[in-house]
Amino acid sequence: MGKNRVHKTRDWQKIIGLPVVFGTMSFLLFYCLAPYVWFFIMTLMKPQEMMSPLGRFLPESPSLENYSILFFDSIYPRWMLNSVLASAGYTVVTVLVSALAAYAFARFEFRGKRLLFMVIMGTVMVPFATLVVPLYIELIQYGLMNTYAGVIIPPTVNAFTIYYLVAYMSSAVPKDLVESALIDGSSELKIFARIVMPLALPGLAAMAVTNFVGAWNEFFWPLIVLRTPEMYTIPVGLPTWSTIPGTTTMEVHKQVTGAFVANFPTVVLFAVSLKYYIKGITAGAVKG
Amino acid sequence: MSRGRSGKRIRDLSKAYPFIYLLPFLILFSLFFAYPMIHSLYISFTRYKIGEFDPTFTLRNYERILGDSLFWNGFTVLLMIGAIQLPITVLMSLALAAITYHGIRGGKIFNIGYFTPTVSSLVVAATIWAAILNPAYGILNHLLRSVGLPPQDWLGRLIQISLMNVINWRWFGWYVVIVFAGMSAIPIDLYESAKIDGSGRIKTFRRITLPLLQPTLMYIIFVSIISVVNLFAEPYIMLGGSTFSSQTARSRLIYTPVMYLYDVAFRYFNFGYSAALSWIVFIIGFLSSFLVLRKSAFMRI
Numbered sequence: 001m002g003k004n005r006v007h008k009t010r011d012w013q014k015i016i017g018l019p020v021v022f023g024t025m026s027f028l029l030f031y032c033l034a035p036y037v038w039f040f041i042m043t044l045m046k047p048q049e050m051m052s053p054l055g056r057f058l059p060e061s062p063s064l065e066n067y068s069i070l071f072f073d074s075i076y077p078r079w080m081l082n083s084v085l086a087s088a089g090y091t092v093v094t095v096l097v098s099a100l101a102a103y104a105f106a107r108f109e110f111r112g113k114r115l116l117f118m119v120i121m122g123t124v125m126v127p128f129a130t131l132v133v134p135l136y137i138e139l140i141q142y143g144l145m146n147t148y149a150g151v152i153i154p155p156t157v158n159a160f161t162i163y164y165l166v167a168y169m170s171s172a173v174p175k176d177l178v179e180s181a182l183i184d185g186s187s188e189l190k191i192f193a194r195i196v197m198p199l200a201l202p203g204l205a206a207m208a209v210t211n212f213v214g215a216w217n218e219f220f221w222p223l224i225v226l227r228t229p230e231m232y233t234i235p236v237g238l239p240t241w242s243t244i245p246g247t248t249t250m251e252v253h254k255q256v257t258g259a260f261v262a263n264f265p266t267v268v269l270f271a272v273s274l275k276y277y278i279k280g281i282t283a284g285a286v287k288g
Numbered sequence: 289m290s291r292g293r294s295g296k297r298i299r300d301l302s303k304a305y306p307f308i309y310l311l312p313f314l315i316l317f318s319l320f321f322a323y324p325m326i327h328s329l330y331i332s333f334t335r336y337k338i339g340e341f342d343p344t345f346t347l348r349n350y351e352r353i354l355g356d357s358l359f360w361n362g363f364t365v366l367l368m369i370g371a372i373q374l375p376i377t378v379l380m381s382l383a384l385a386a387i388t389y390h391g392i393r394g395g396k397i398f399n400i401g402y403f404t405p406t407v408s409s410l411v412v413a414a415t416i417w418a419a420i421l422n423p424a425y426g427i428l429n430h431l432l433r434s435v436g437l438p439p440q441d442w443l444g445r446l447i448q449i450s451l452m453n454v455i456n457w458r459w460f461g462w463y464v465v466i467v468f469a470g471m472s473a474i475p476i477d478l479y480e481s482a483k484i485d486g487s488g489r490i491k492t493f494r495r496i497t498l499p500l501l502q503p504t505l506m507y508i509i510f511v512s513i514i515s516v517v518n519l520f521a522e523p524y525i526m527l528g529g530s531t532f533s534s535q536t537a538r539s540r541l542i543y544t545p546v547m548y549l550y551d552v553a554f555r556y557f558n559f560g561y562s563a564a565l566s567w568i569v570f571i572i573g574f575l576s577s578f579l580v581l582r583k584s585a586f587m588r589i
Contacts, residue, residue: 021387028384029401032461035416036404038427042419051425101313108306116310123321125574125581127518129546130566133331133559134324154320162313188305217409219521220546224554235411239525252419259415266407274400282469 043260047253066257083233087215089152094211102165124159146227161207168203209273210280213266234262328563336560349564362545373452381463389471402461413458414525444538451542454522470504510580517573520546545569
């Protein structure tokens, strides 16, 4: 990020003045991060304190009780396992299938190539909601309702991943290298596994991280497929710990703590792979 | 590229290879995209409720949409978000990317901070804000009271503003990073020659940065239109984890078309009507994003 800064002189200071710029930026930083801090403080409160009629800033005596309820006395660990399995499964299938397809576009010329590519990219225009009813009927027919496969497979048609990997492979895998491997007598499969995949690894990693985070956060489709609490992923499960007054009000402490904990896997992944992640999300926005 | 007999053999084989590589994708694509899409169009022209299917061609579903106030209400919700939240988020990210790109000390740290909410799930983002904005125990009203201001009904009368705030909070850091990447891709030579020509900062921004940033901006506008059209999770959570309370005045304020077609399909089990609604949503999204998409870098091989 930003190796090629242009105007080293602090231009914006001259235009609007440093305090204004810095103040605004700090305020926005506060806006982005303060909700997490507040949420963390909330997890340390007793259920009654969380819901105290006029609200409160700090717990009387902070405790980790909510965490121990969440992990040892609720269904949350199961949801976490479901989320991990569904997200990992989705990531593996999507990246593998997309890598194979992307390689076909990056290396070969074939009839209808441009049209097929346009059609695949066009899929991003179709709201998932348009497919939802037929997919639901299909899933019932295949007996995939309320299963991991049912959550994982339908959304794996992923144009963004293919788009990114085509661009990545075109620049990271030299055609000459593939040609000379062919002349040396390597089989196609060997070339793909031994030459293409290793060279494309950073691009694949970028897509793996991006897709994992996306799947971890997915809500709409799992909400339709998953029917029993033991199969829920975290985003599907959390809203069932209702906060509506008059229903199961006393589960707010679980909902709040569970929502806070749900951030950890993605935040950690984001922190250790910042570079890949940024690469992944800027795919499609910047050519190449 | 003729390389004798063996070279020819390779070239012939290579005609089949692209399709072998494409095969797994094409299977998934046919089963879980092409077929459901055609099927969806088909059942939208039939009467199809659970346990009751009449395949005769009918325009009933589409006629019903014309007079369906719940659907058009949802459509105005989307229009409002598109007209208010979208420009605010885009302009905010453009300004912040420009400021951090053109050298503020620690700009990168700011960007990482702005980016943090984008790794939270939509459900978590909406849950956090629903707790902050809760009229009874939320911290925001507590804060307002403690400085002597009247508390507000953030999840009632003001729920649209609260919804737009959640979307903005969750996404603007993502936009900043993308616009920043777009700015970094602009060749430095252009800036240097502009400097030599003596054009000022603002002029340079208008003449060089903005035009070259157009594909990037079109891309983020495209992605935001698509995500507004698909809006579901955030309003769902802000209504307390339910779409079904759609009849109350407060929930109608943020009852989106996708929430509505979800209810039609999975609460009333009227598949035909839900499919028809989804095609109208698709057409609206398509018309509003196609022109934008064509100007972005996306879709070009």
